[in-house]
Amino acid sequence: MSYLPVLILVxxxxxxxxxxQILSHVLxxxxxxxxxxxxFECGMPPLGDARHRFSVRFYLVxxxxxxxxxxxxxxxxxxxxxxEYLGINMFMVLEMAVFVGILLVGYFYVLRKGALExx
Amino acid sequence: xxxxxxxxxxxxxxxxxxxxxxxxxxxxxxxxxxxxxLSVTRAIQPRLPVFIVSVLTALVGMVVSLGLFAAxxxxxxxxxxxxxxxxxxFNVVFxxxxxxxxxxxxxxxxxxxxxxxxxxxxxxxxxLGMMLMASALDLIVIFIALELMSLSVYVLVGFRRxxxxxxxxxxxxxxxxxxxxxxxxxxTALLYGATQSTNIRDIQAxxxxxxxxxxxxxxxxxxxxxxxxxxxxASVPFHMWMPDVYEGAPTPITGFMTTGLKxxxxxxxxxxxxxxxxxxxxxxxxQSHMHDIxxxxxxxxxxxxxxxxxxxxxxxRMLAYSSIAHTGYILxxxxxxxxxxxxxxxxVLYLVAYAxxxxxxxxxxxxxxxxxxxxxxxxxxSGLSSRQPWLAFAMSxxxxxxxxxxxxxGFAAKYLLFYSAVQAHEIGLVVISVLCSAISVYYYLRVxxxxxxxxxxxxxxxxxPVSVWAAAVVASMVVLTVQIxxxxxxxxxxxxxxxxxx
Numbered sequence: 001m002s003y004l005p006v007l008i009l010v011x012x013x014x015x016x017x018x019x020x021q022i023l024s025h026v027l028x029x030x031x032x033x034x035x036x037x038x039x040f041e042c043g044m045p046p047l048g049d050a051r052h053r054f055s056v057r058f059y060l061v062x063x064x065x066x067x068x069x070x071x072x073x074x075x076x077x078x079x080x081x082x083x084e085y086l087g088i089n090m091f092m093v094l095e096m097a098v099f100v101g102i103l104l105v106g107y108f109y110v111l112r113k114g115a116l117e118x119x
Numbered sequence: 120x121x122x123x124x125x126x127x128x129x130x131x132x133x134x135x136x137x138x139x140x141x142x143x144x145x146x147x148x149x150x151x152x153x154x155x156x157l158s159v160t161r162a163i164q165p166r167l168p169v170f171i172v173s174v175l176t177a178l179v180g181m182v183v184s185l186g187l188f189a190a191x192x193x194x195x196x197x198x199x200x201x202x203x204x205x206x207x208x209f210n211v212v213f214x215x216x217x218x219x220x221x222x223x224x225x226x227x228x229x230x231x232x233x234x235x236x237x238x239x240x241x242x243x244x245x246x247l248g249m250m251l252m253a254s255a256l257d258l259i260v261i262f263i264a265l266e267l268m269s270l271s272v273y274v275l276v277g278f279r280r281x282x283x284x285x286x287x288x289x290x291x292x293x294x295x296x297x298x299x300x301x302x303x304x305x306x307t308a309l310l311y312g313a314t315q316s317t318n319i320r321d322i323q324a325x326x327x328x329x330x331x332x333x334x335x336x337x338x339x340x341x342x343x344x345x346x347x348x349x350x351x352x353a354s355v356p357f358h359m360w361m362p363d364v365y366e367g368a369p370t371p372i373t374g375f376m377t378t379g380l381k382x383x384x385x386x387x388x389x390x391x392x393x394x395x396x397x398x399x400x401x402x403x404x405x406q407s408h409m410h411d412i413x414x415x416x417x418x419x420x421x422x423x424x425x426x427x428x429x430x431x432x433x434x435x436r437m438l439a440y441s442s443i444a445h446t447g448y449i450l451x452x453x454x455x456x457x458x459x460x461x462x463x464x465x466x467v468l469y470l471v472a473y474a475x476x477x478x479x480x481x482x483x484x485x486x487x488x489x490x491x492x493x494x495x496x497x498x499x500x501s502g503l504s505s506r507q508p509w510l511a512f513a514m515s516x517x518x519x520x521x522x523x524x525x526x527x528x529g530f531a532a533k534y535l536l537f538y539s540a541v542q543a544h545e546i547g548l549v550v551i552s553v554l555c556s557a558i559s560v561y562y563y564l565r566v567x568x569x570x571x572x573x574x575x576x577x578x579x580x581x582x583x584p585v586s587v588w589a590a591a592v593v594a595s596m597v598v599l600t601v602q603i604x605x606x607x608x609x610x611x612x613x614x615x616x617x618x619x620x621x
Contacts, residue, residue, distance in 0.1 A: 084126060091131040105152050112159035 060115055071103055130197055140193045140202030143184045143210055144250060150176025151243040158236025166234050170225055173239035177218035177246065184210035188613070192620055198318060199257040206254035208467070208617035209386045212474055213253070216379040217246035219592050223482040224371040226586035230490060231369070233278060242375065245271035249383035253390075258307040258317040258344070261387055262300070265351070268383060269296050272376065276368040288367025295360045299350035306343025310395070313337035323394035326401050333405060341395050341405075345412065348391070351384035354450060355419035358443050365439035370488050370495070373435060374481025377442050378474035385449060385470055389456075389463055390621065397457055406457075413454050414548065421447030421555040428562050432497045434484060437562060438477070441521060444559060445473055451548050452536045458543030463621075465535040467614035472520070472532035472603055479596030480517040483510055486589050487582065500566055502575030507582055511570045513593045520600050522563040523556055528603035535611065 038047070078096055085092045110116060133141070154172045157163065184207045192203040221239055228234045248268030255261040273296065277289025311317050313336040314325040326333060350357040365373045395401075397409050424444030431437035452466040459465075487503075487510065488495055504511040520527035523534075533556065540549045603610050 085131060088126065088128050088131050102152070105155060109155055109159055112161075 057118065064110060064115060068103070068107070071099075074099065127197075136190075136193045137195055137202075140187060140190070140195060143180045143187065143207075143214075144247065146183060147176055147180045147214070147243060147247050147250065150180070151240060151247065154236065154243065155240050158240065166236070169236035169239055170221065173243055174218050174221050176243060177214045177221065181211050181214035181218065184214065188616075195254075198320065199260050200251070200254050201256050202254060204620035205386070205390070205617040206250075208613065209253040209382060210250045212382050212471060213246045213249040213379050216375060216382070216474060216478060217242050219478050219482070219596075220371050220375040220379075222588040223374065223478075223485050223592045224369075225588050226583075227369070227371055227485045227488065227589075230488075230583070231279060233369070238275070238278060241271040241275050244268075245275070245375070246379065249379055252383050253386040255387070256319050256390075258310065258319065258391075261391075262304055262307065265303070265387075266300060268380070269300065272372070272380060275372045275375070276364055278369050278372065282367075284367040285369070286367075288364045291360055292364045295350070299347050299357070302343050302350070303347025306340045306345075306347060309336050309340030309343065311340075313340055319391060319394045323401075326395060326405065329402060333402070338405070338408070341409070342412070344391060344395070345388075345409070348384060348388040349416060352381060352388065352446050352449075353443055354416045354446055355423050355443065356416065358420070358424070358446075361443060362436050362439040365442070366433060366436050370435065370481055370485040373438075374478055374485070377438070377477040377481065381442070381446070382470045382474055385466070389453065389466060392453065393456070393463070393621065397453075410454060413450055417447050417450035417454065417548065418551055419447075420444070420450060421552060425555045425558045428559065431562070434495045434497065434500070434566065437566075438480065438484075441559065441562070442477070444555060445469075445521075447555070448533065448536060448552055449473075451540050451545070451552050454548065455536075455540035455543035455545055458545075459539035460542055461535065461539050461611075461615065463618045464611060464615040465532070465539045467617055468603075468607070468611050469532040469536050471610060471614070472528035472600075475528055475596055475599045475603065476517045476520040479513060479593055479600065480521070482589055482592045482596065483514045483517070486510060486585050486593070497566065497569055498576055500569045501573035503570040506575060507585075510585070510593070513597050514570065515567055516597050516600055518563040518566055520604065522560045524560075526601060526604045528600045528607075531604050531607035535607070 075096075078092065082092045082096070150172060154169050154176065157172060158169045187202070188204055188207045188211070190202070190204075190207075192201060194201055220242055224238065224242075228238060245268045248264045248266075248271065251264035252261055252268060255264055273289055273293045276292050277285050279285035307317060310322060313334055314322045316322055316325070326337075346357065353361040365376065368376065392409070397406055421444055424440050424442075424447055428437050428440035428444060431440060449466055449469055452469060453463070456463040456466060484495055487499070487507075500514075503514070516527060520529035523529045525531075537549050537552060540552070
């Protein structure tokens with residue numbers, strides 16, 4: 001029984017969403033053009049040959065983003081728990097300092113190699 | 120936050136023994152980071168400083184590991200790693216192989232116009248991955264270390280960017296290597312499912328407690344892990360990548376792959392193999408199972424490796440197939456390890472001897488290679504004895520050693536390996552190994568015939584003067600080859616001590 005509010009919420013959400021879609025379809029004015037009818041995707045033409053070429057720099061940016069992003073994920077569990085460990089010694093803090101140091105060396109290397117410059 | 124979380128204070132401290140055992144790893148890592156910063160510092164011309172720092176990092180790390188060889192076993196990082204004689208023994212091998220590779224590369228990279236600091240960094244990172252691999256006791260740590268090593272080597276294989284063969288080799292190696300890593304990881308997952316642990320010691324304890332045999336899930340997981348390693352060592356059903364990769368990679372890197380990579384894969388393979396399939400106190404059913412798989416692989420590897428090597432005319436390709444054949448001999452040693460008096464020591468000794476002679480042979484090839492790795496065909500070696508008598512002599516020593524002719528390291532290692540197989544009552548395997556070994560003499564001696572009994576080719580390009588670094592590498596490997604061949608007892612004792620610490 002405790003999940004009844006969830007069920008009510010789901011029903012209301014579906015009803016409201018459906019009602020808005022149907023009402024705007026029935027009542028709204030329609031001025032279609034080809035651009036408007038195409039699905040939206042980040043400003044790129046969404047249809048076409050999948051094998052067309054694009055700049056290799058996108059890969060580099062994606063890899064660097066992934067690298068630094070995933071490394072940043074490690075900060076969150078550390079930030080949540082490190083206070084409890086401070087009572088014993090500074091090991092956790094030192095370890096994180098080493099980790100950030102390694103990250104910084106990598107960042108310095110990438111910066112100097114010019115991987116962050118687009119041109 | 121779960122209130123029942125326990126804080127384990129023992130994981131938050133490093134004892135002085137642990138810190139000491141970790142020092143080679145920290146040293147190599149620190150040196151690599153320093154070289155990395157140097158390679159992008161604009162104020163200095165980065166070529167020579169990066170080279171010197173990298174070589175010193177490897178050499179000093181080697182000395183430190185050598186000093187720790189006799190130390191007692193220390194468990195590290197919640198039993199995920201172990202610092203024992205076995206790990207330190209192989210650390211010395213890996214770091215020596217990395218240092219020699221870099222020394223042999225310096226001149227070669229100048230010639231190929233590839234003198235980038237990243238080359239040395241990647242060799243060091245690969246060596247660090249190998250060190251972690253040989254000392255890891257946890258399948259996940261092994262996987263991460265394996266990836267650190269493999270990813271560095273994928274890049275190094277494709278380092279001659281302008282060459283189509285190099286690119287093809289890197290791509291092939293990357294795709295097949297990634298598939299092998301996936302298989303290894305899948306096996307790890309199944310082993311975890313079957314035993315509730317990824318720790319090798321826990322898995323071993325689990326298997327020992329199963330007197331009635333183990334579940335299908337465990338068997339499948341163990342198989343997949345073994346297949347992953349058979350791929351890395353290029354045993355026969357999984358060897359197809361090797362000749363192309365060896366041919367396409369820059370020559371010193373090919374040398375690095377035959378020495379460091381192979382030793383690392385075998386060092387880890389032995390550690391896993393004796394704890395999950397073939398060690399003391401494991402059920403007989405699983406042992407005979409693993410035994411049969413490895414026997415089939417070993418026979419196929421020896422026969423196919425040697426048979427195909429017979430027809431090769433490119434020396435790098437020939438040495439690649441001979442490397443496959445040598446993998447087969449080492450697998451024979453692994454099969455015999457359990458039943459023989461010396462245990463796995465002959466395997467370790469063979470790995471060292473093999474590393475020494477291949478390092479030397481590939482250093483010679485790197486010296487002789489013309490621009491874009493041309494000029495390594497058999498006919499280019501015609502009359503080498505009159506053009507470069509010392510290089511021809513060194514190459515002869517290495518080739519005779521690979522063929523297993525006394526008084527070289529190859530003979531001593533092969534003798535001990537086959538003797539241990541006889542002790543383990545694997546007579547059939549020994550007969551096949553010796554026959555294959557006899558076949559192999561043909562293609563090794565053919566190079567010697569070209570070097571000493573043929574006239575130089577008409578219009579052969581003049582050879583460059585040999586650099587000091589590369590000459591030092593070749594000379595030290597000749598000395599070591601003969602030293603292990605004439606007085607193998609010292610090296611065997613060290614190998615035995617390493618194996619005893621497992």
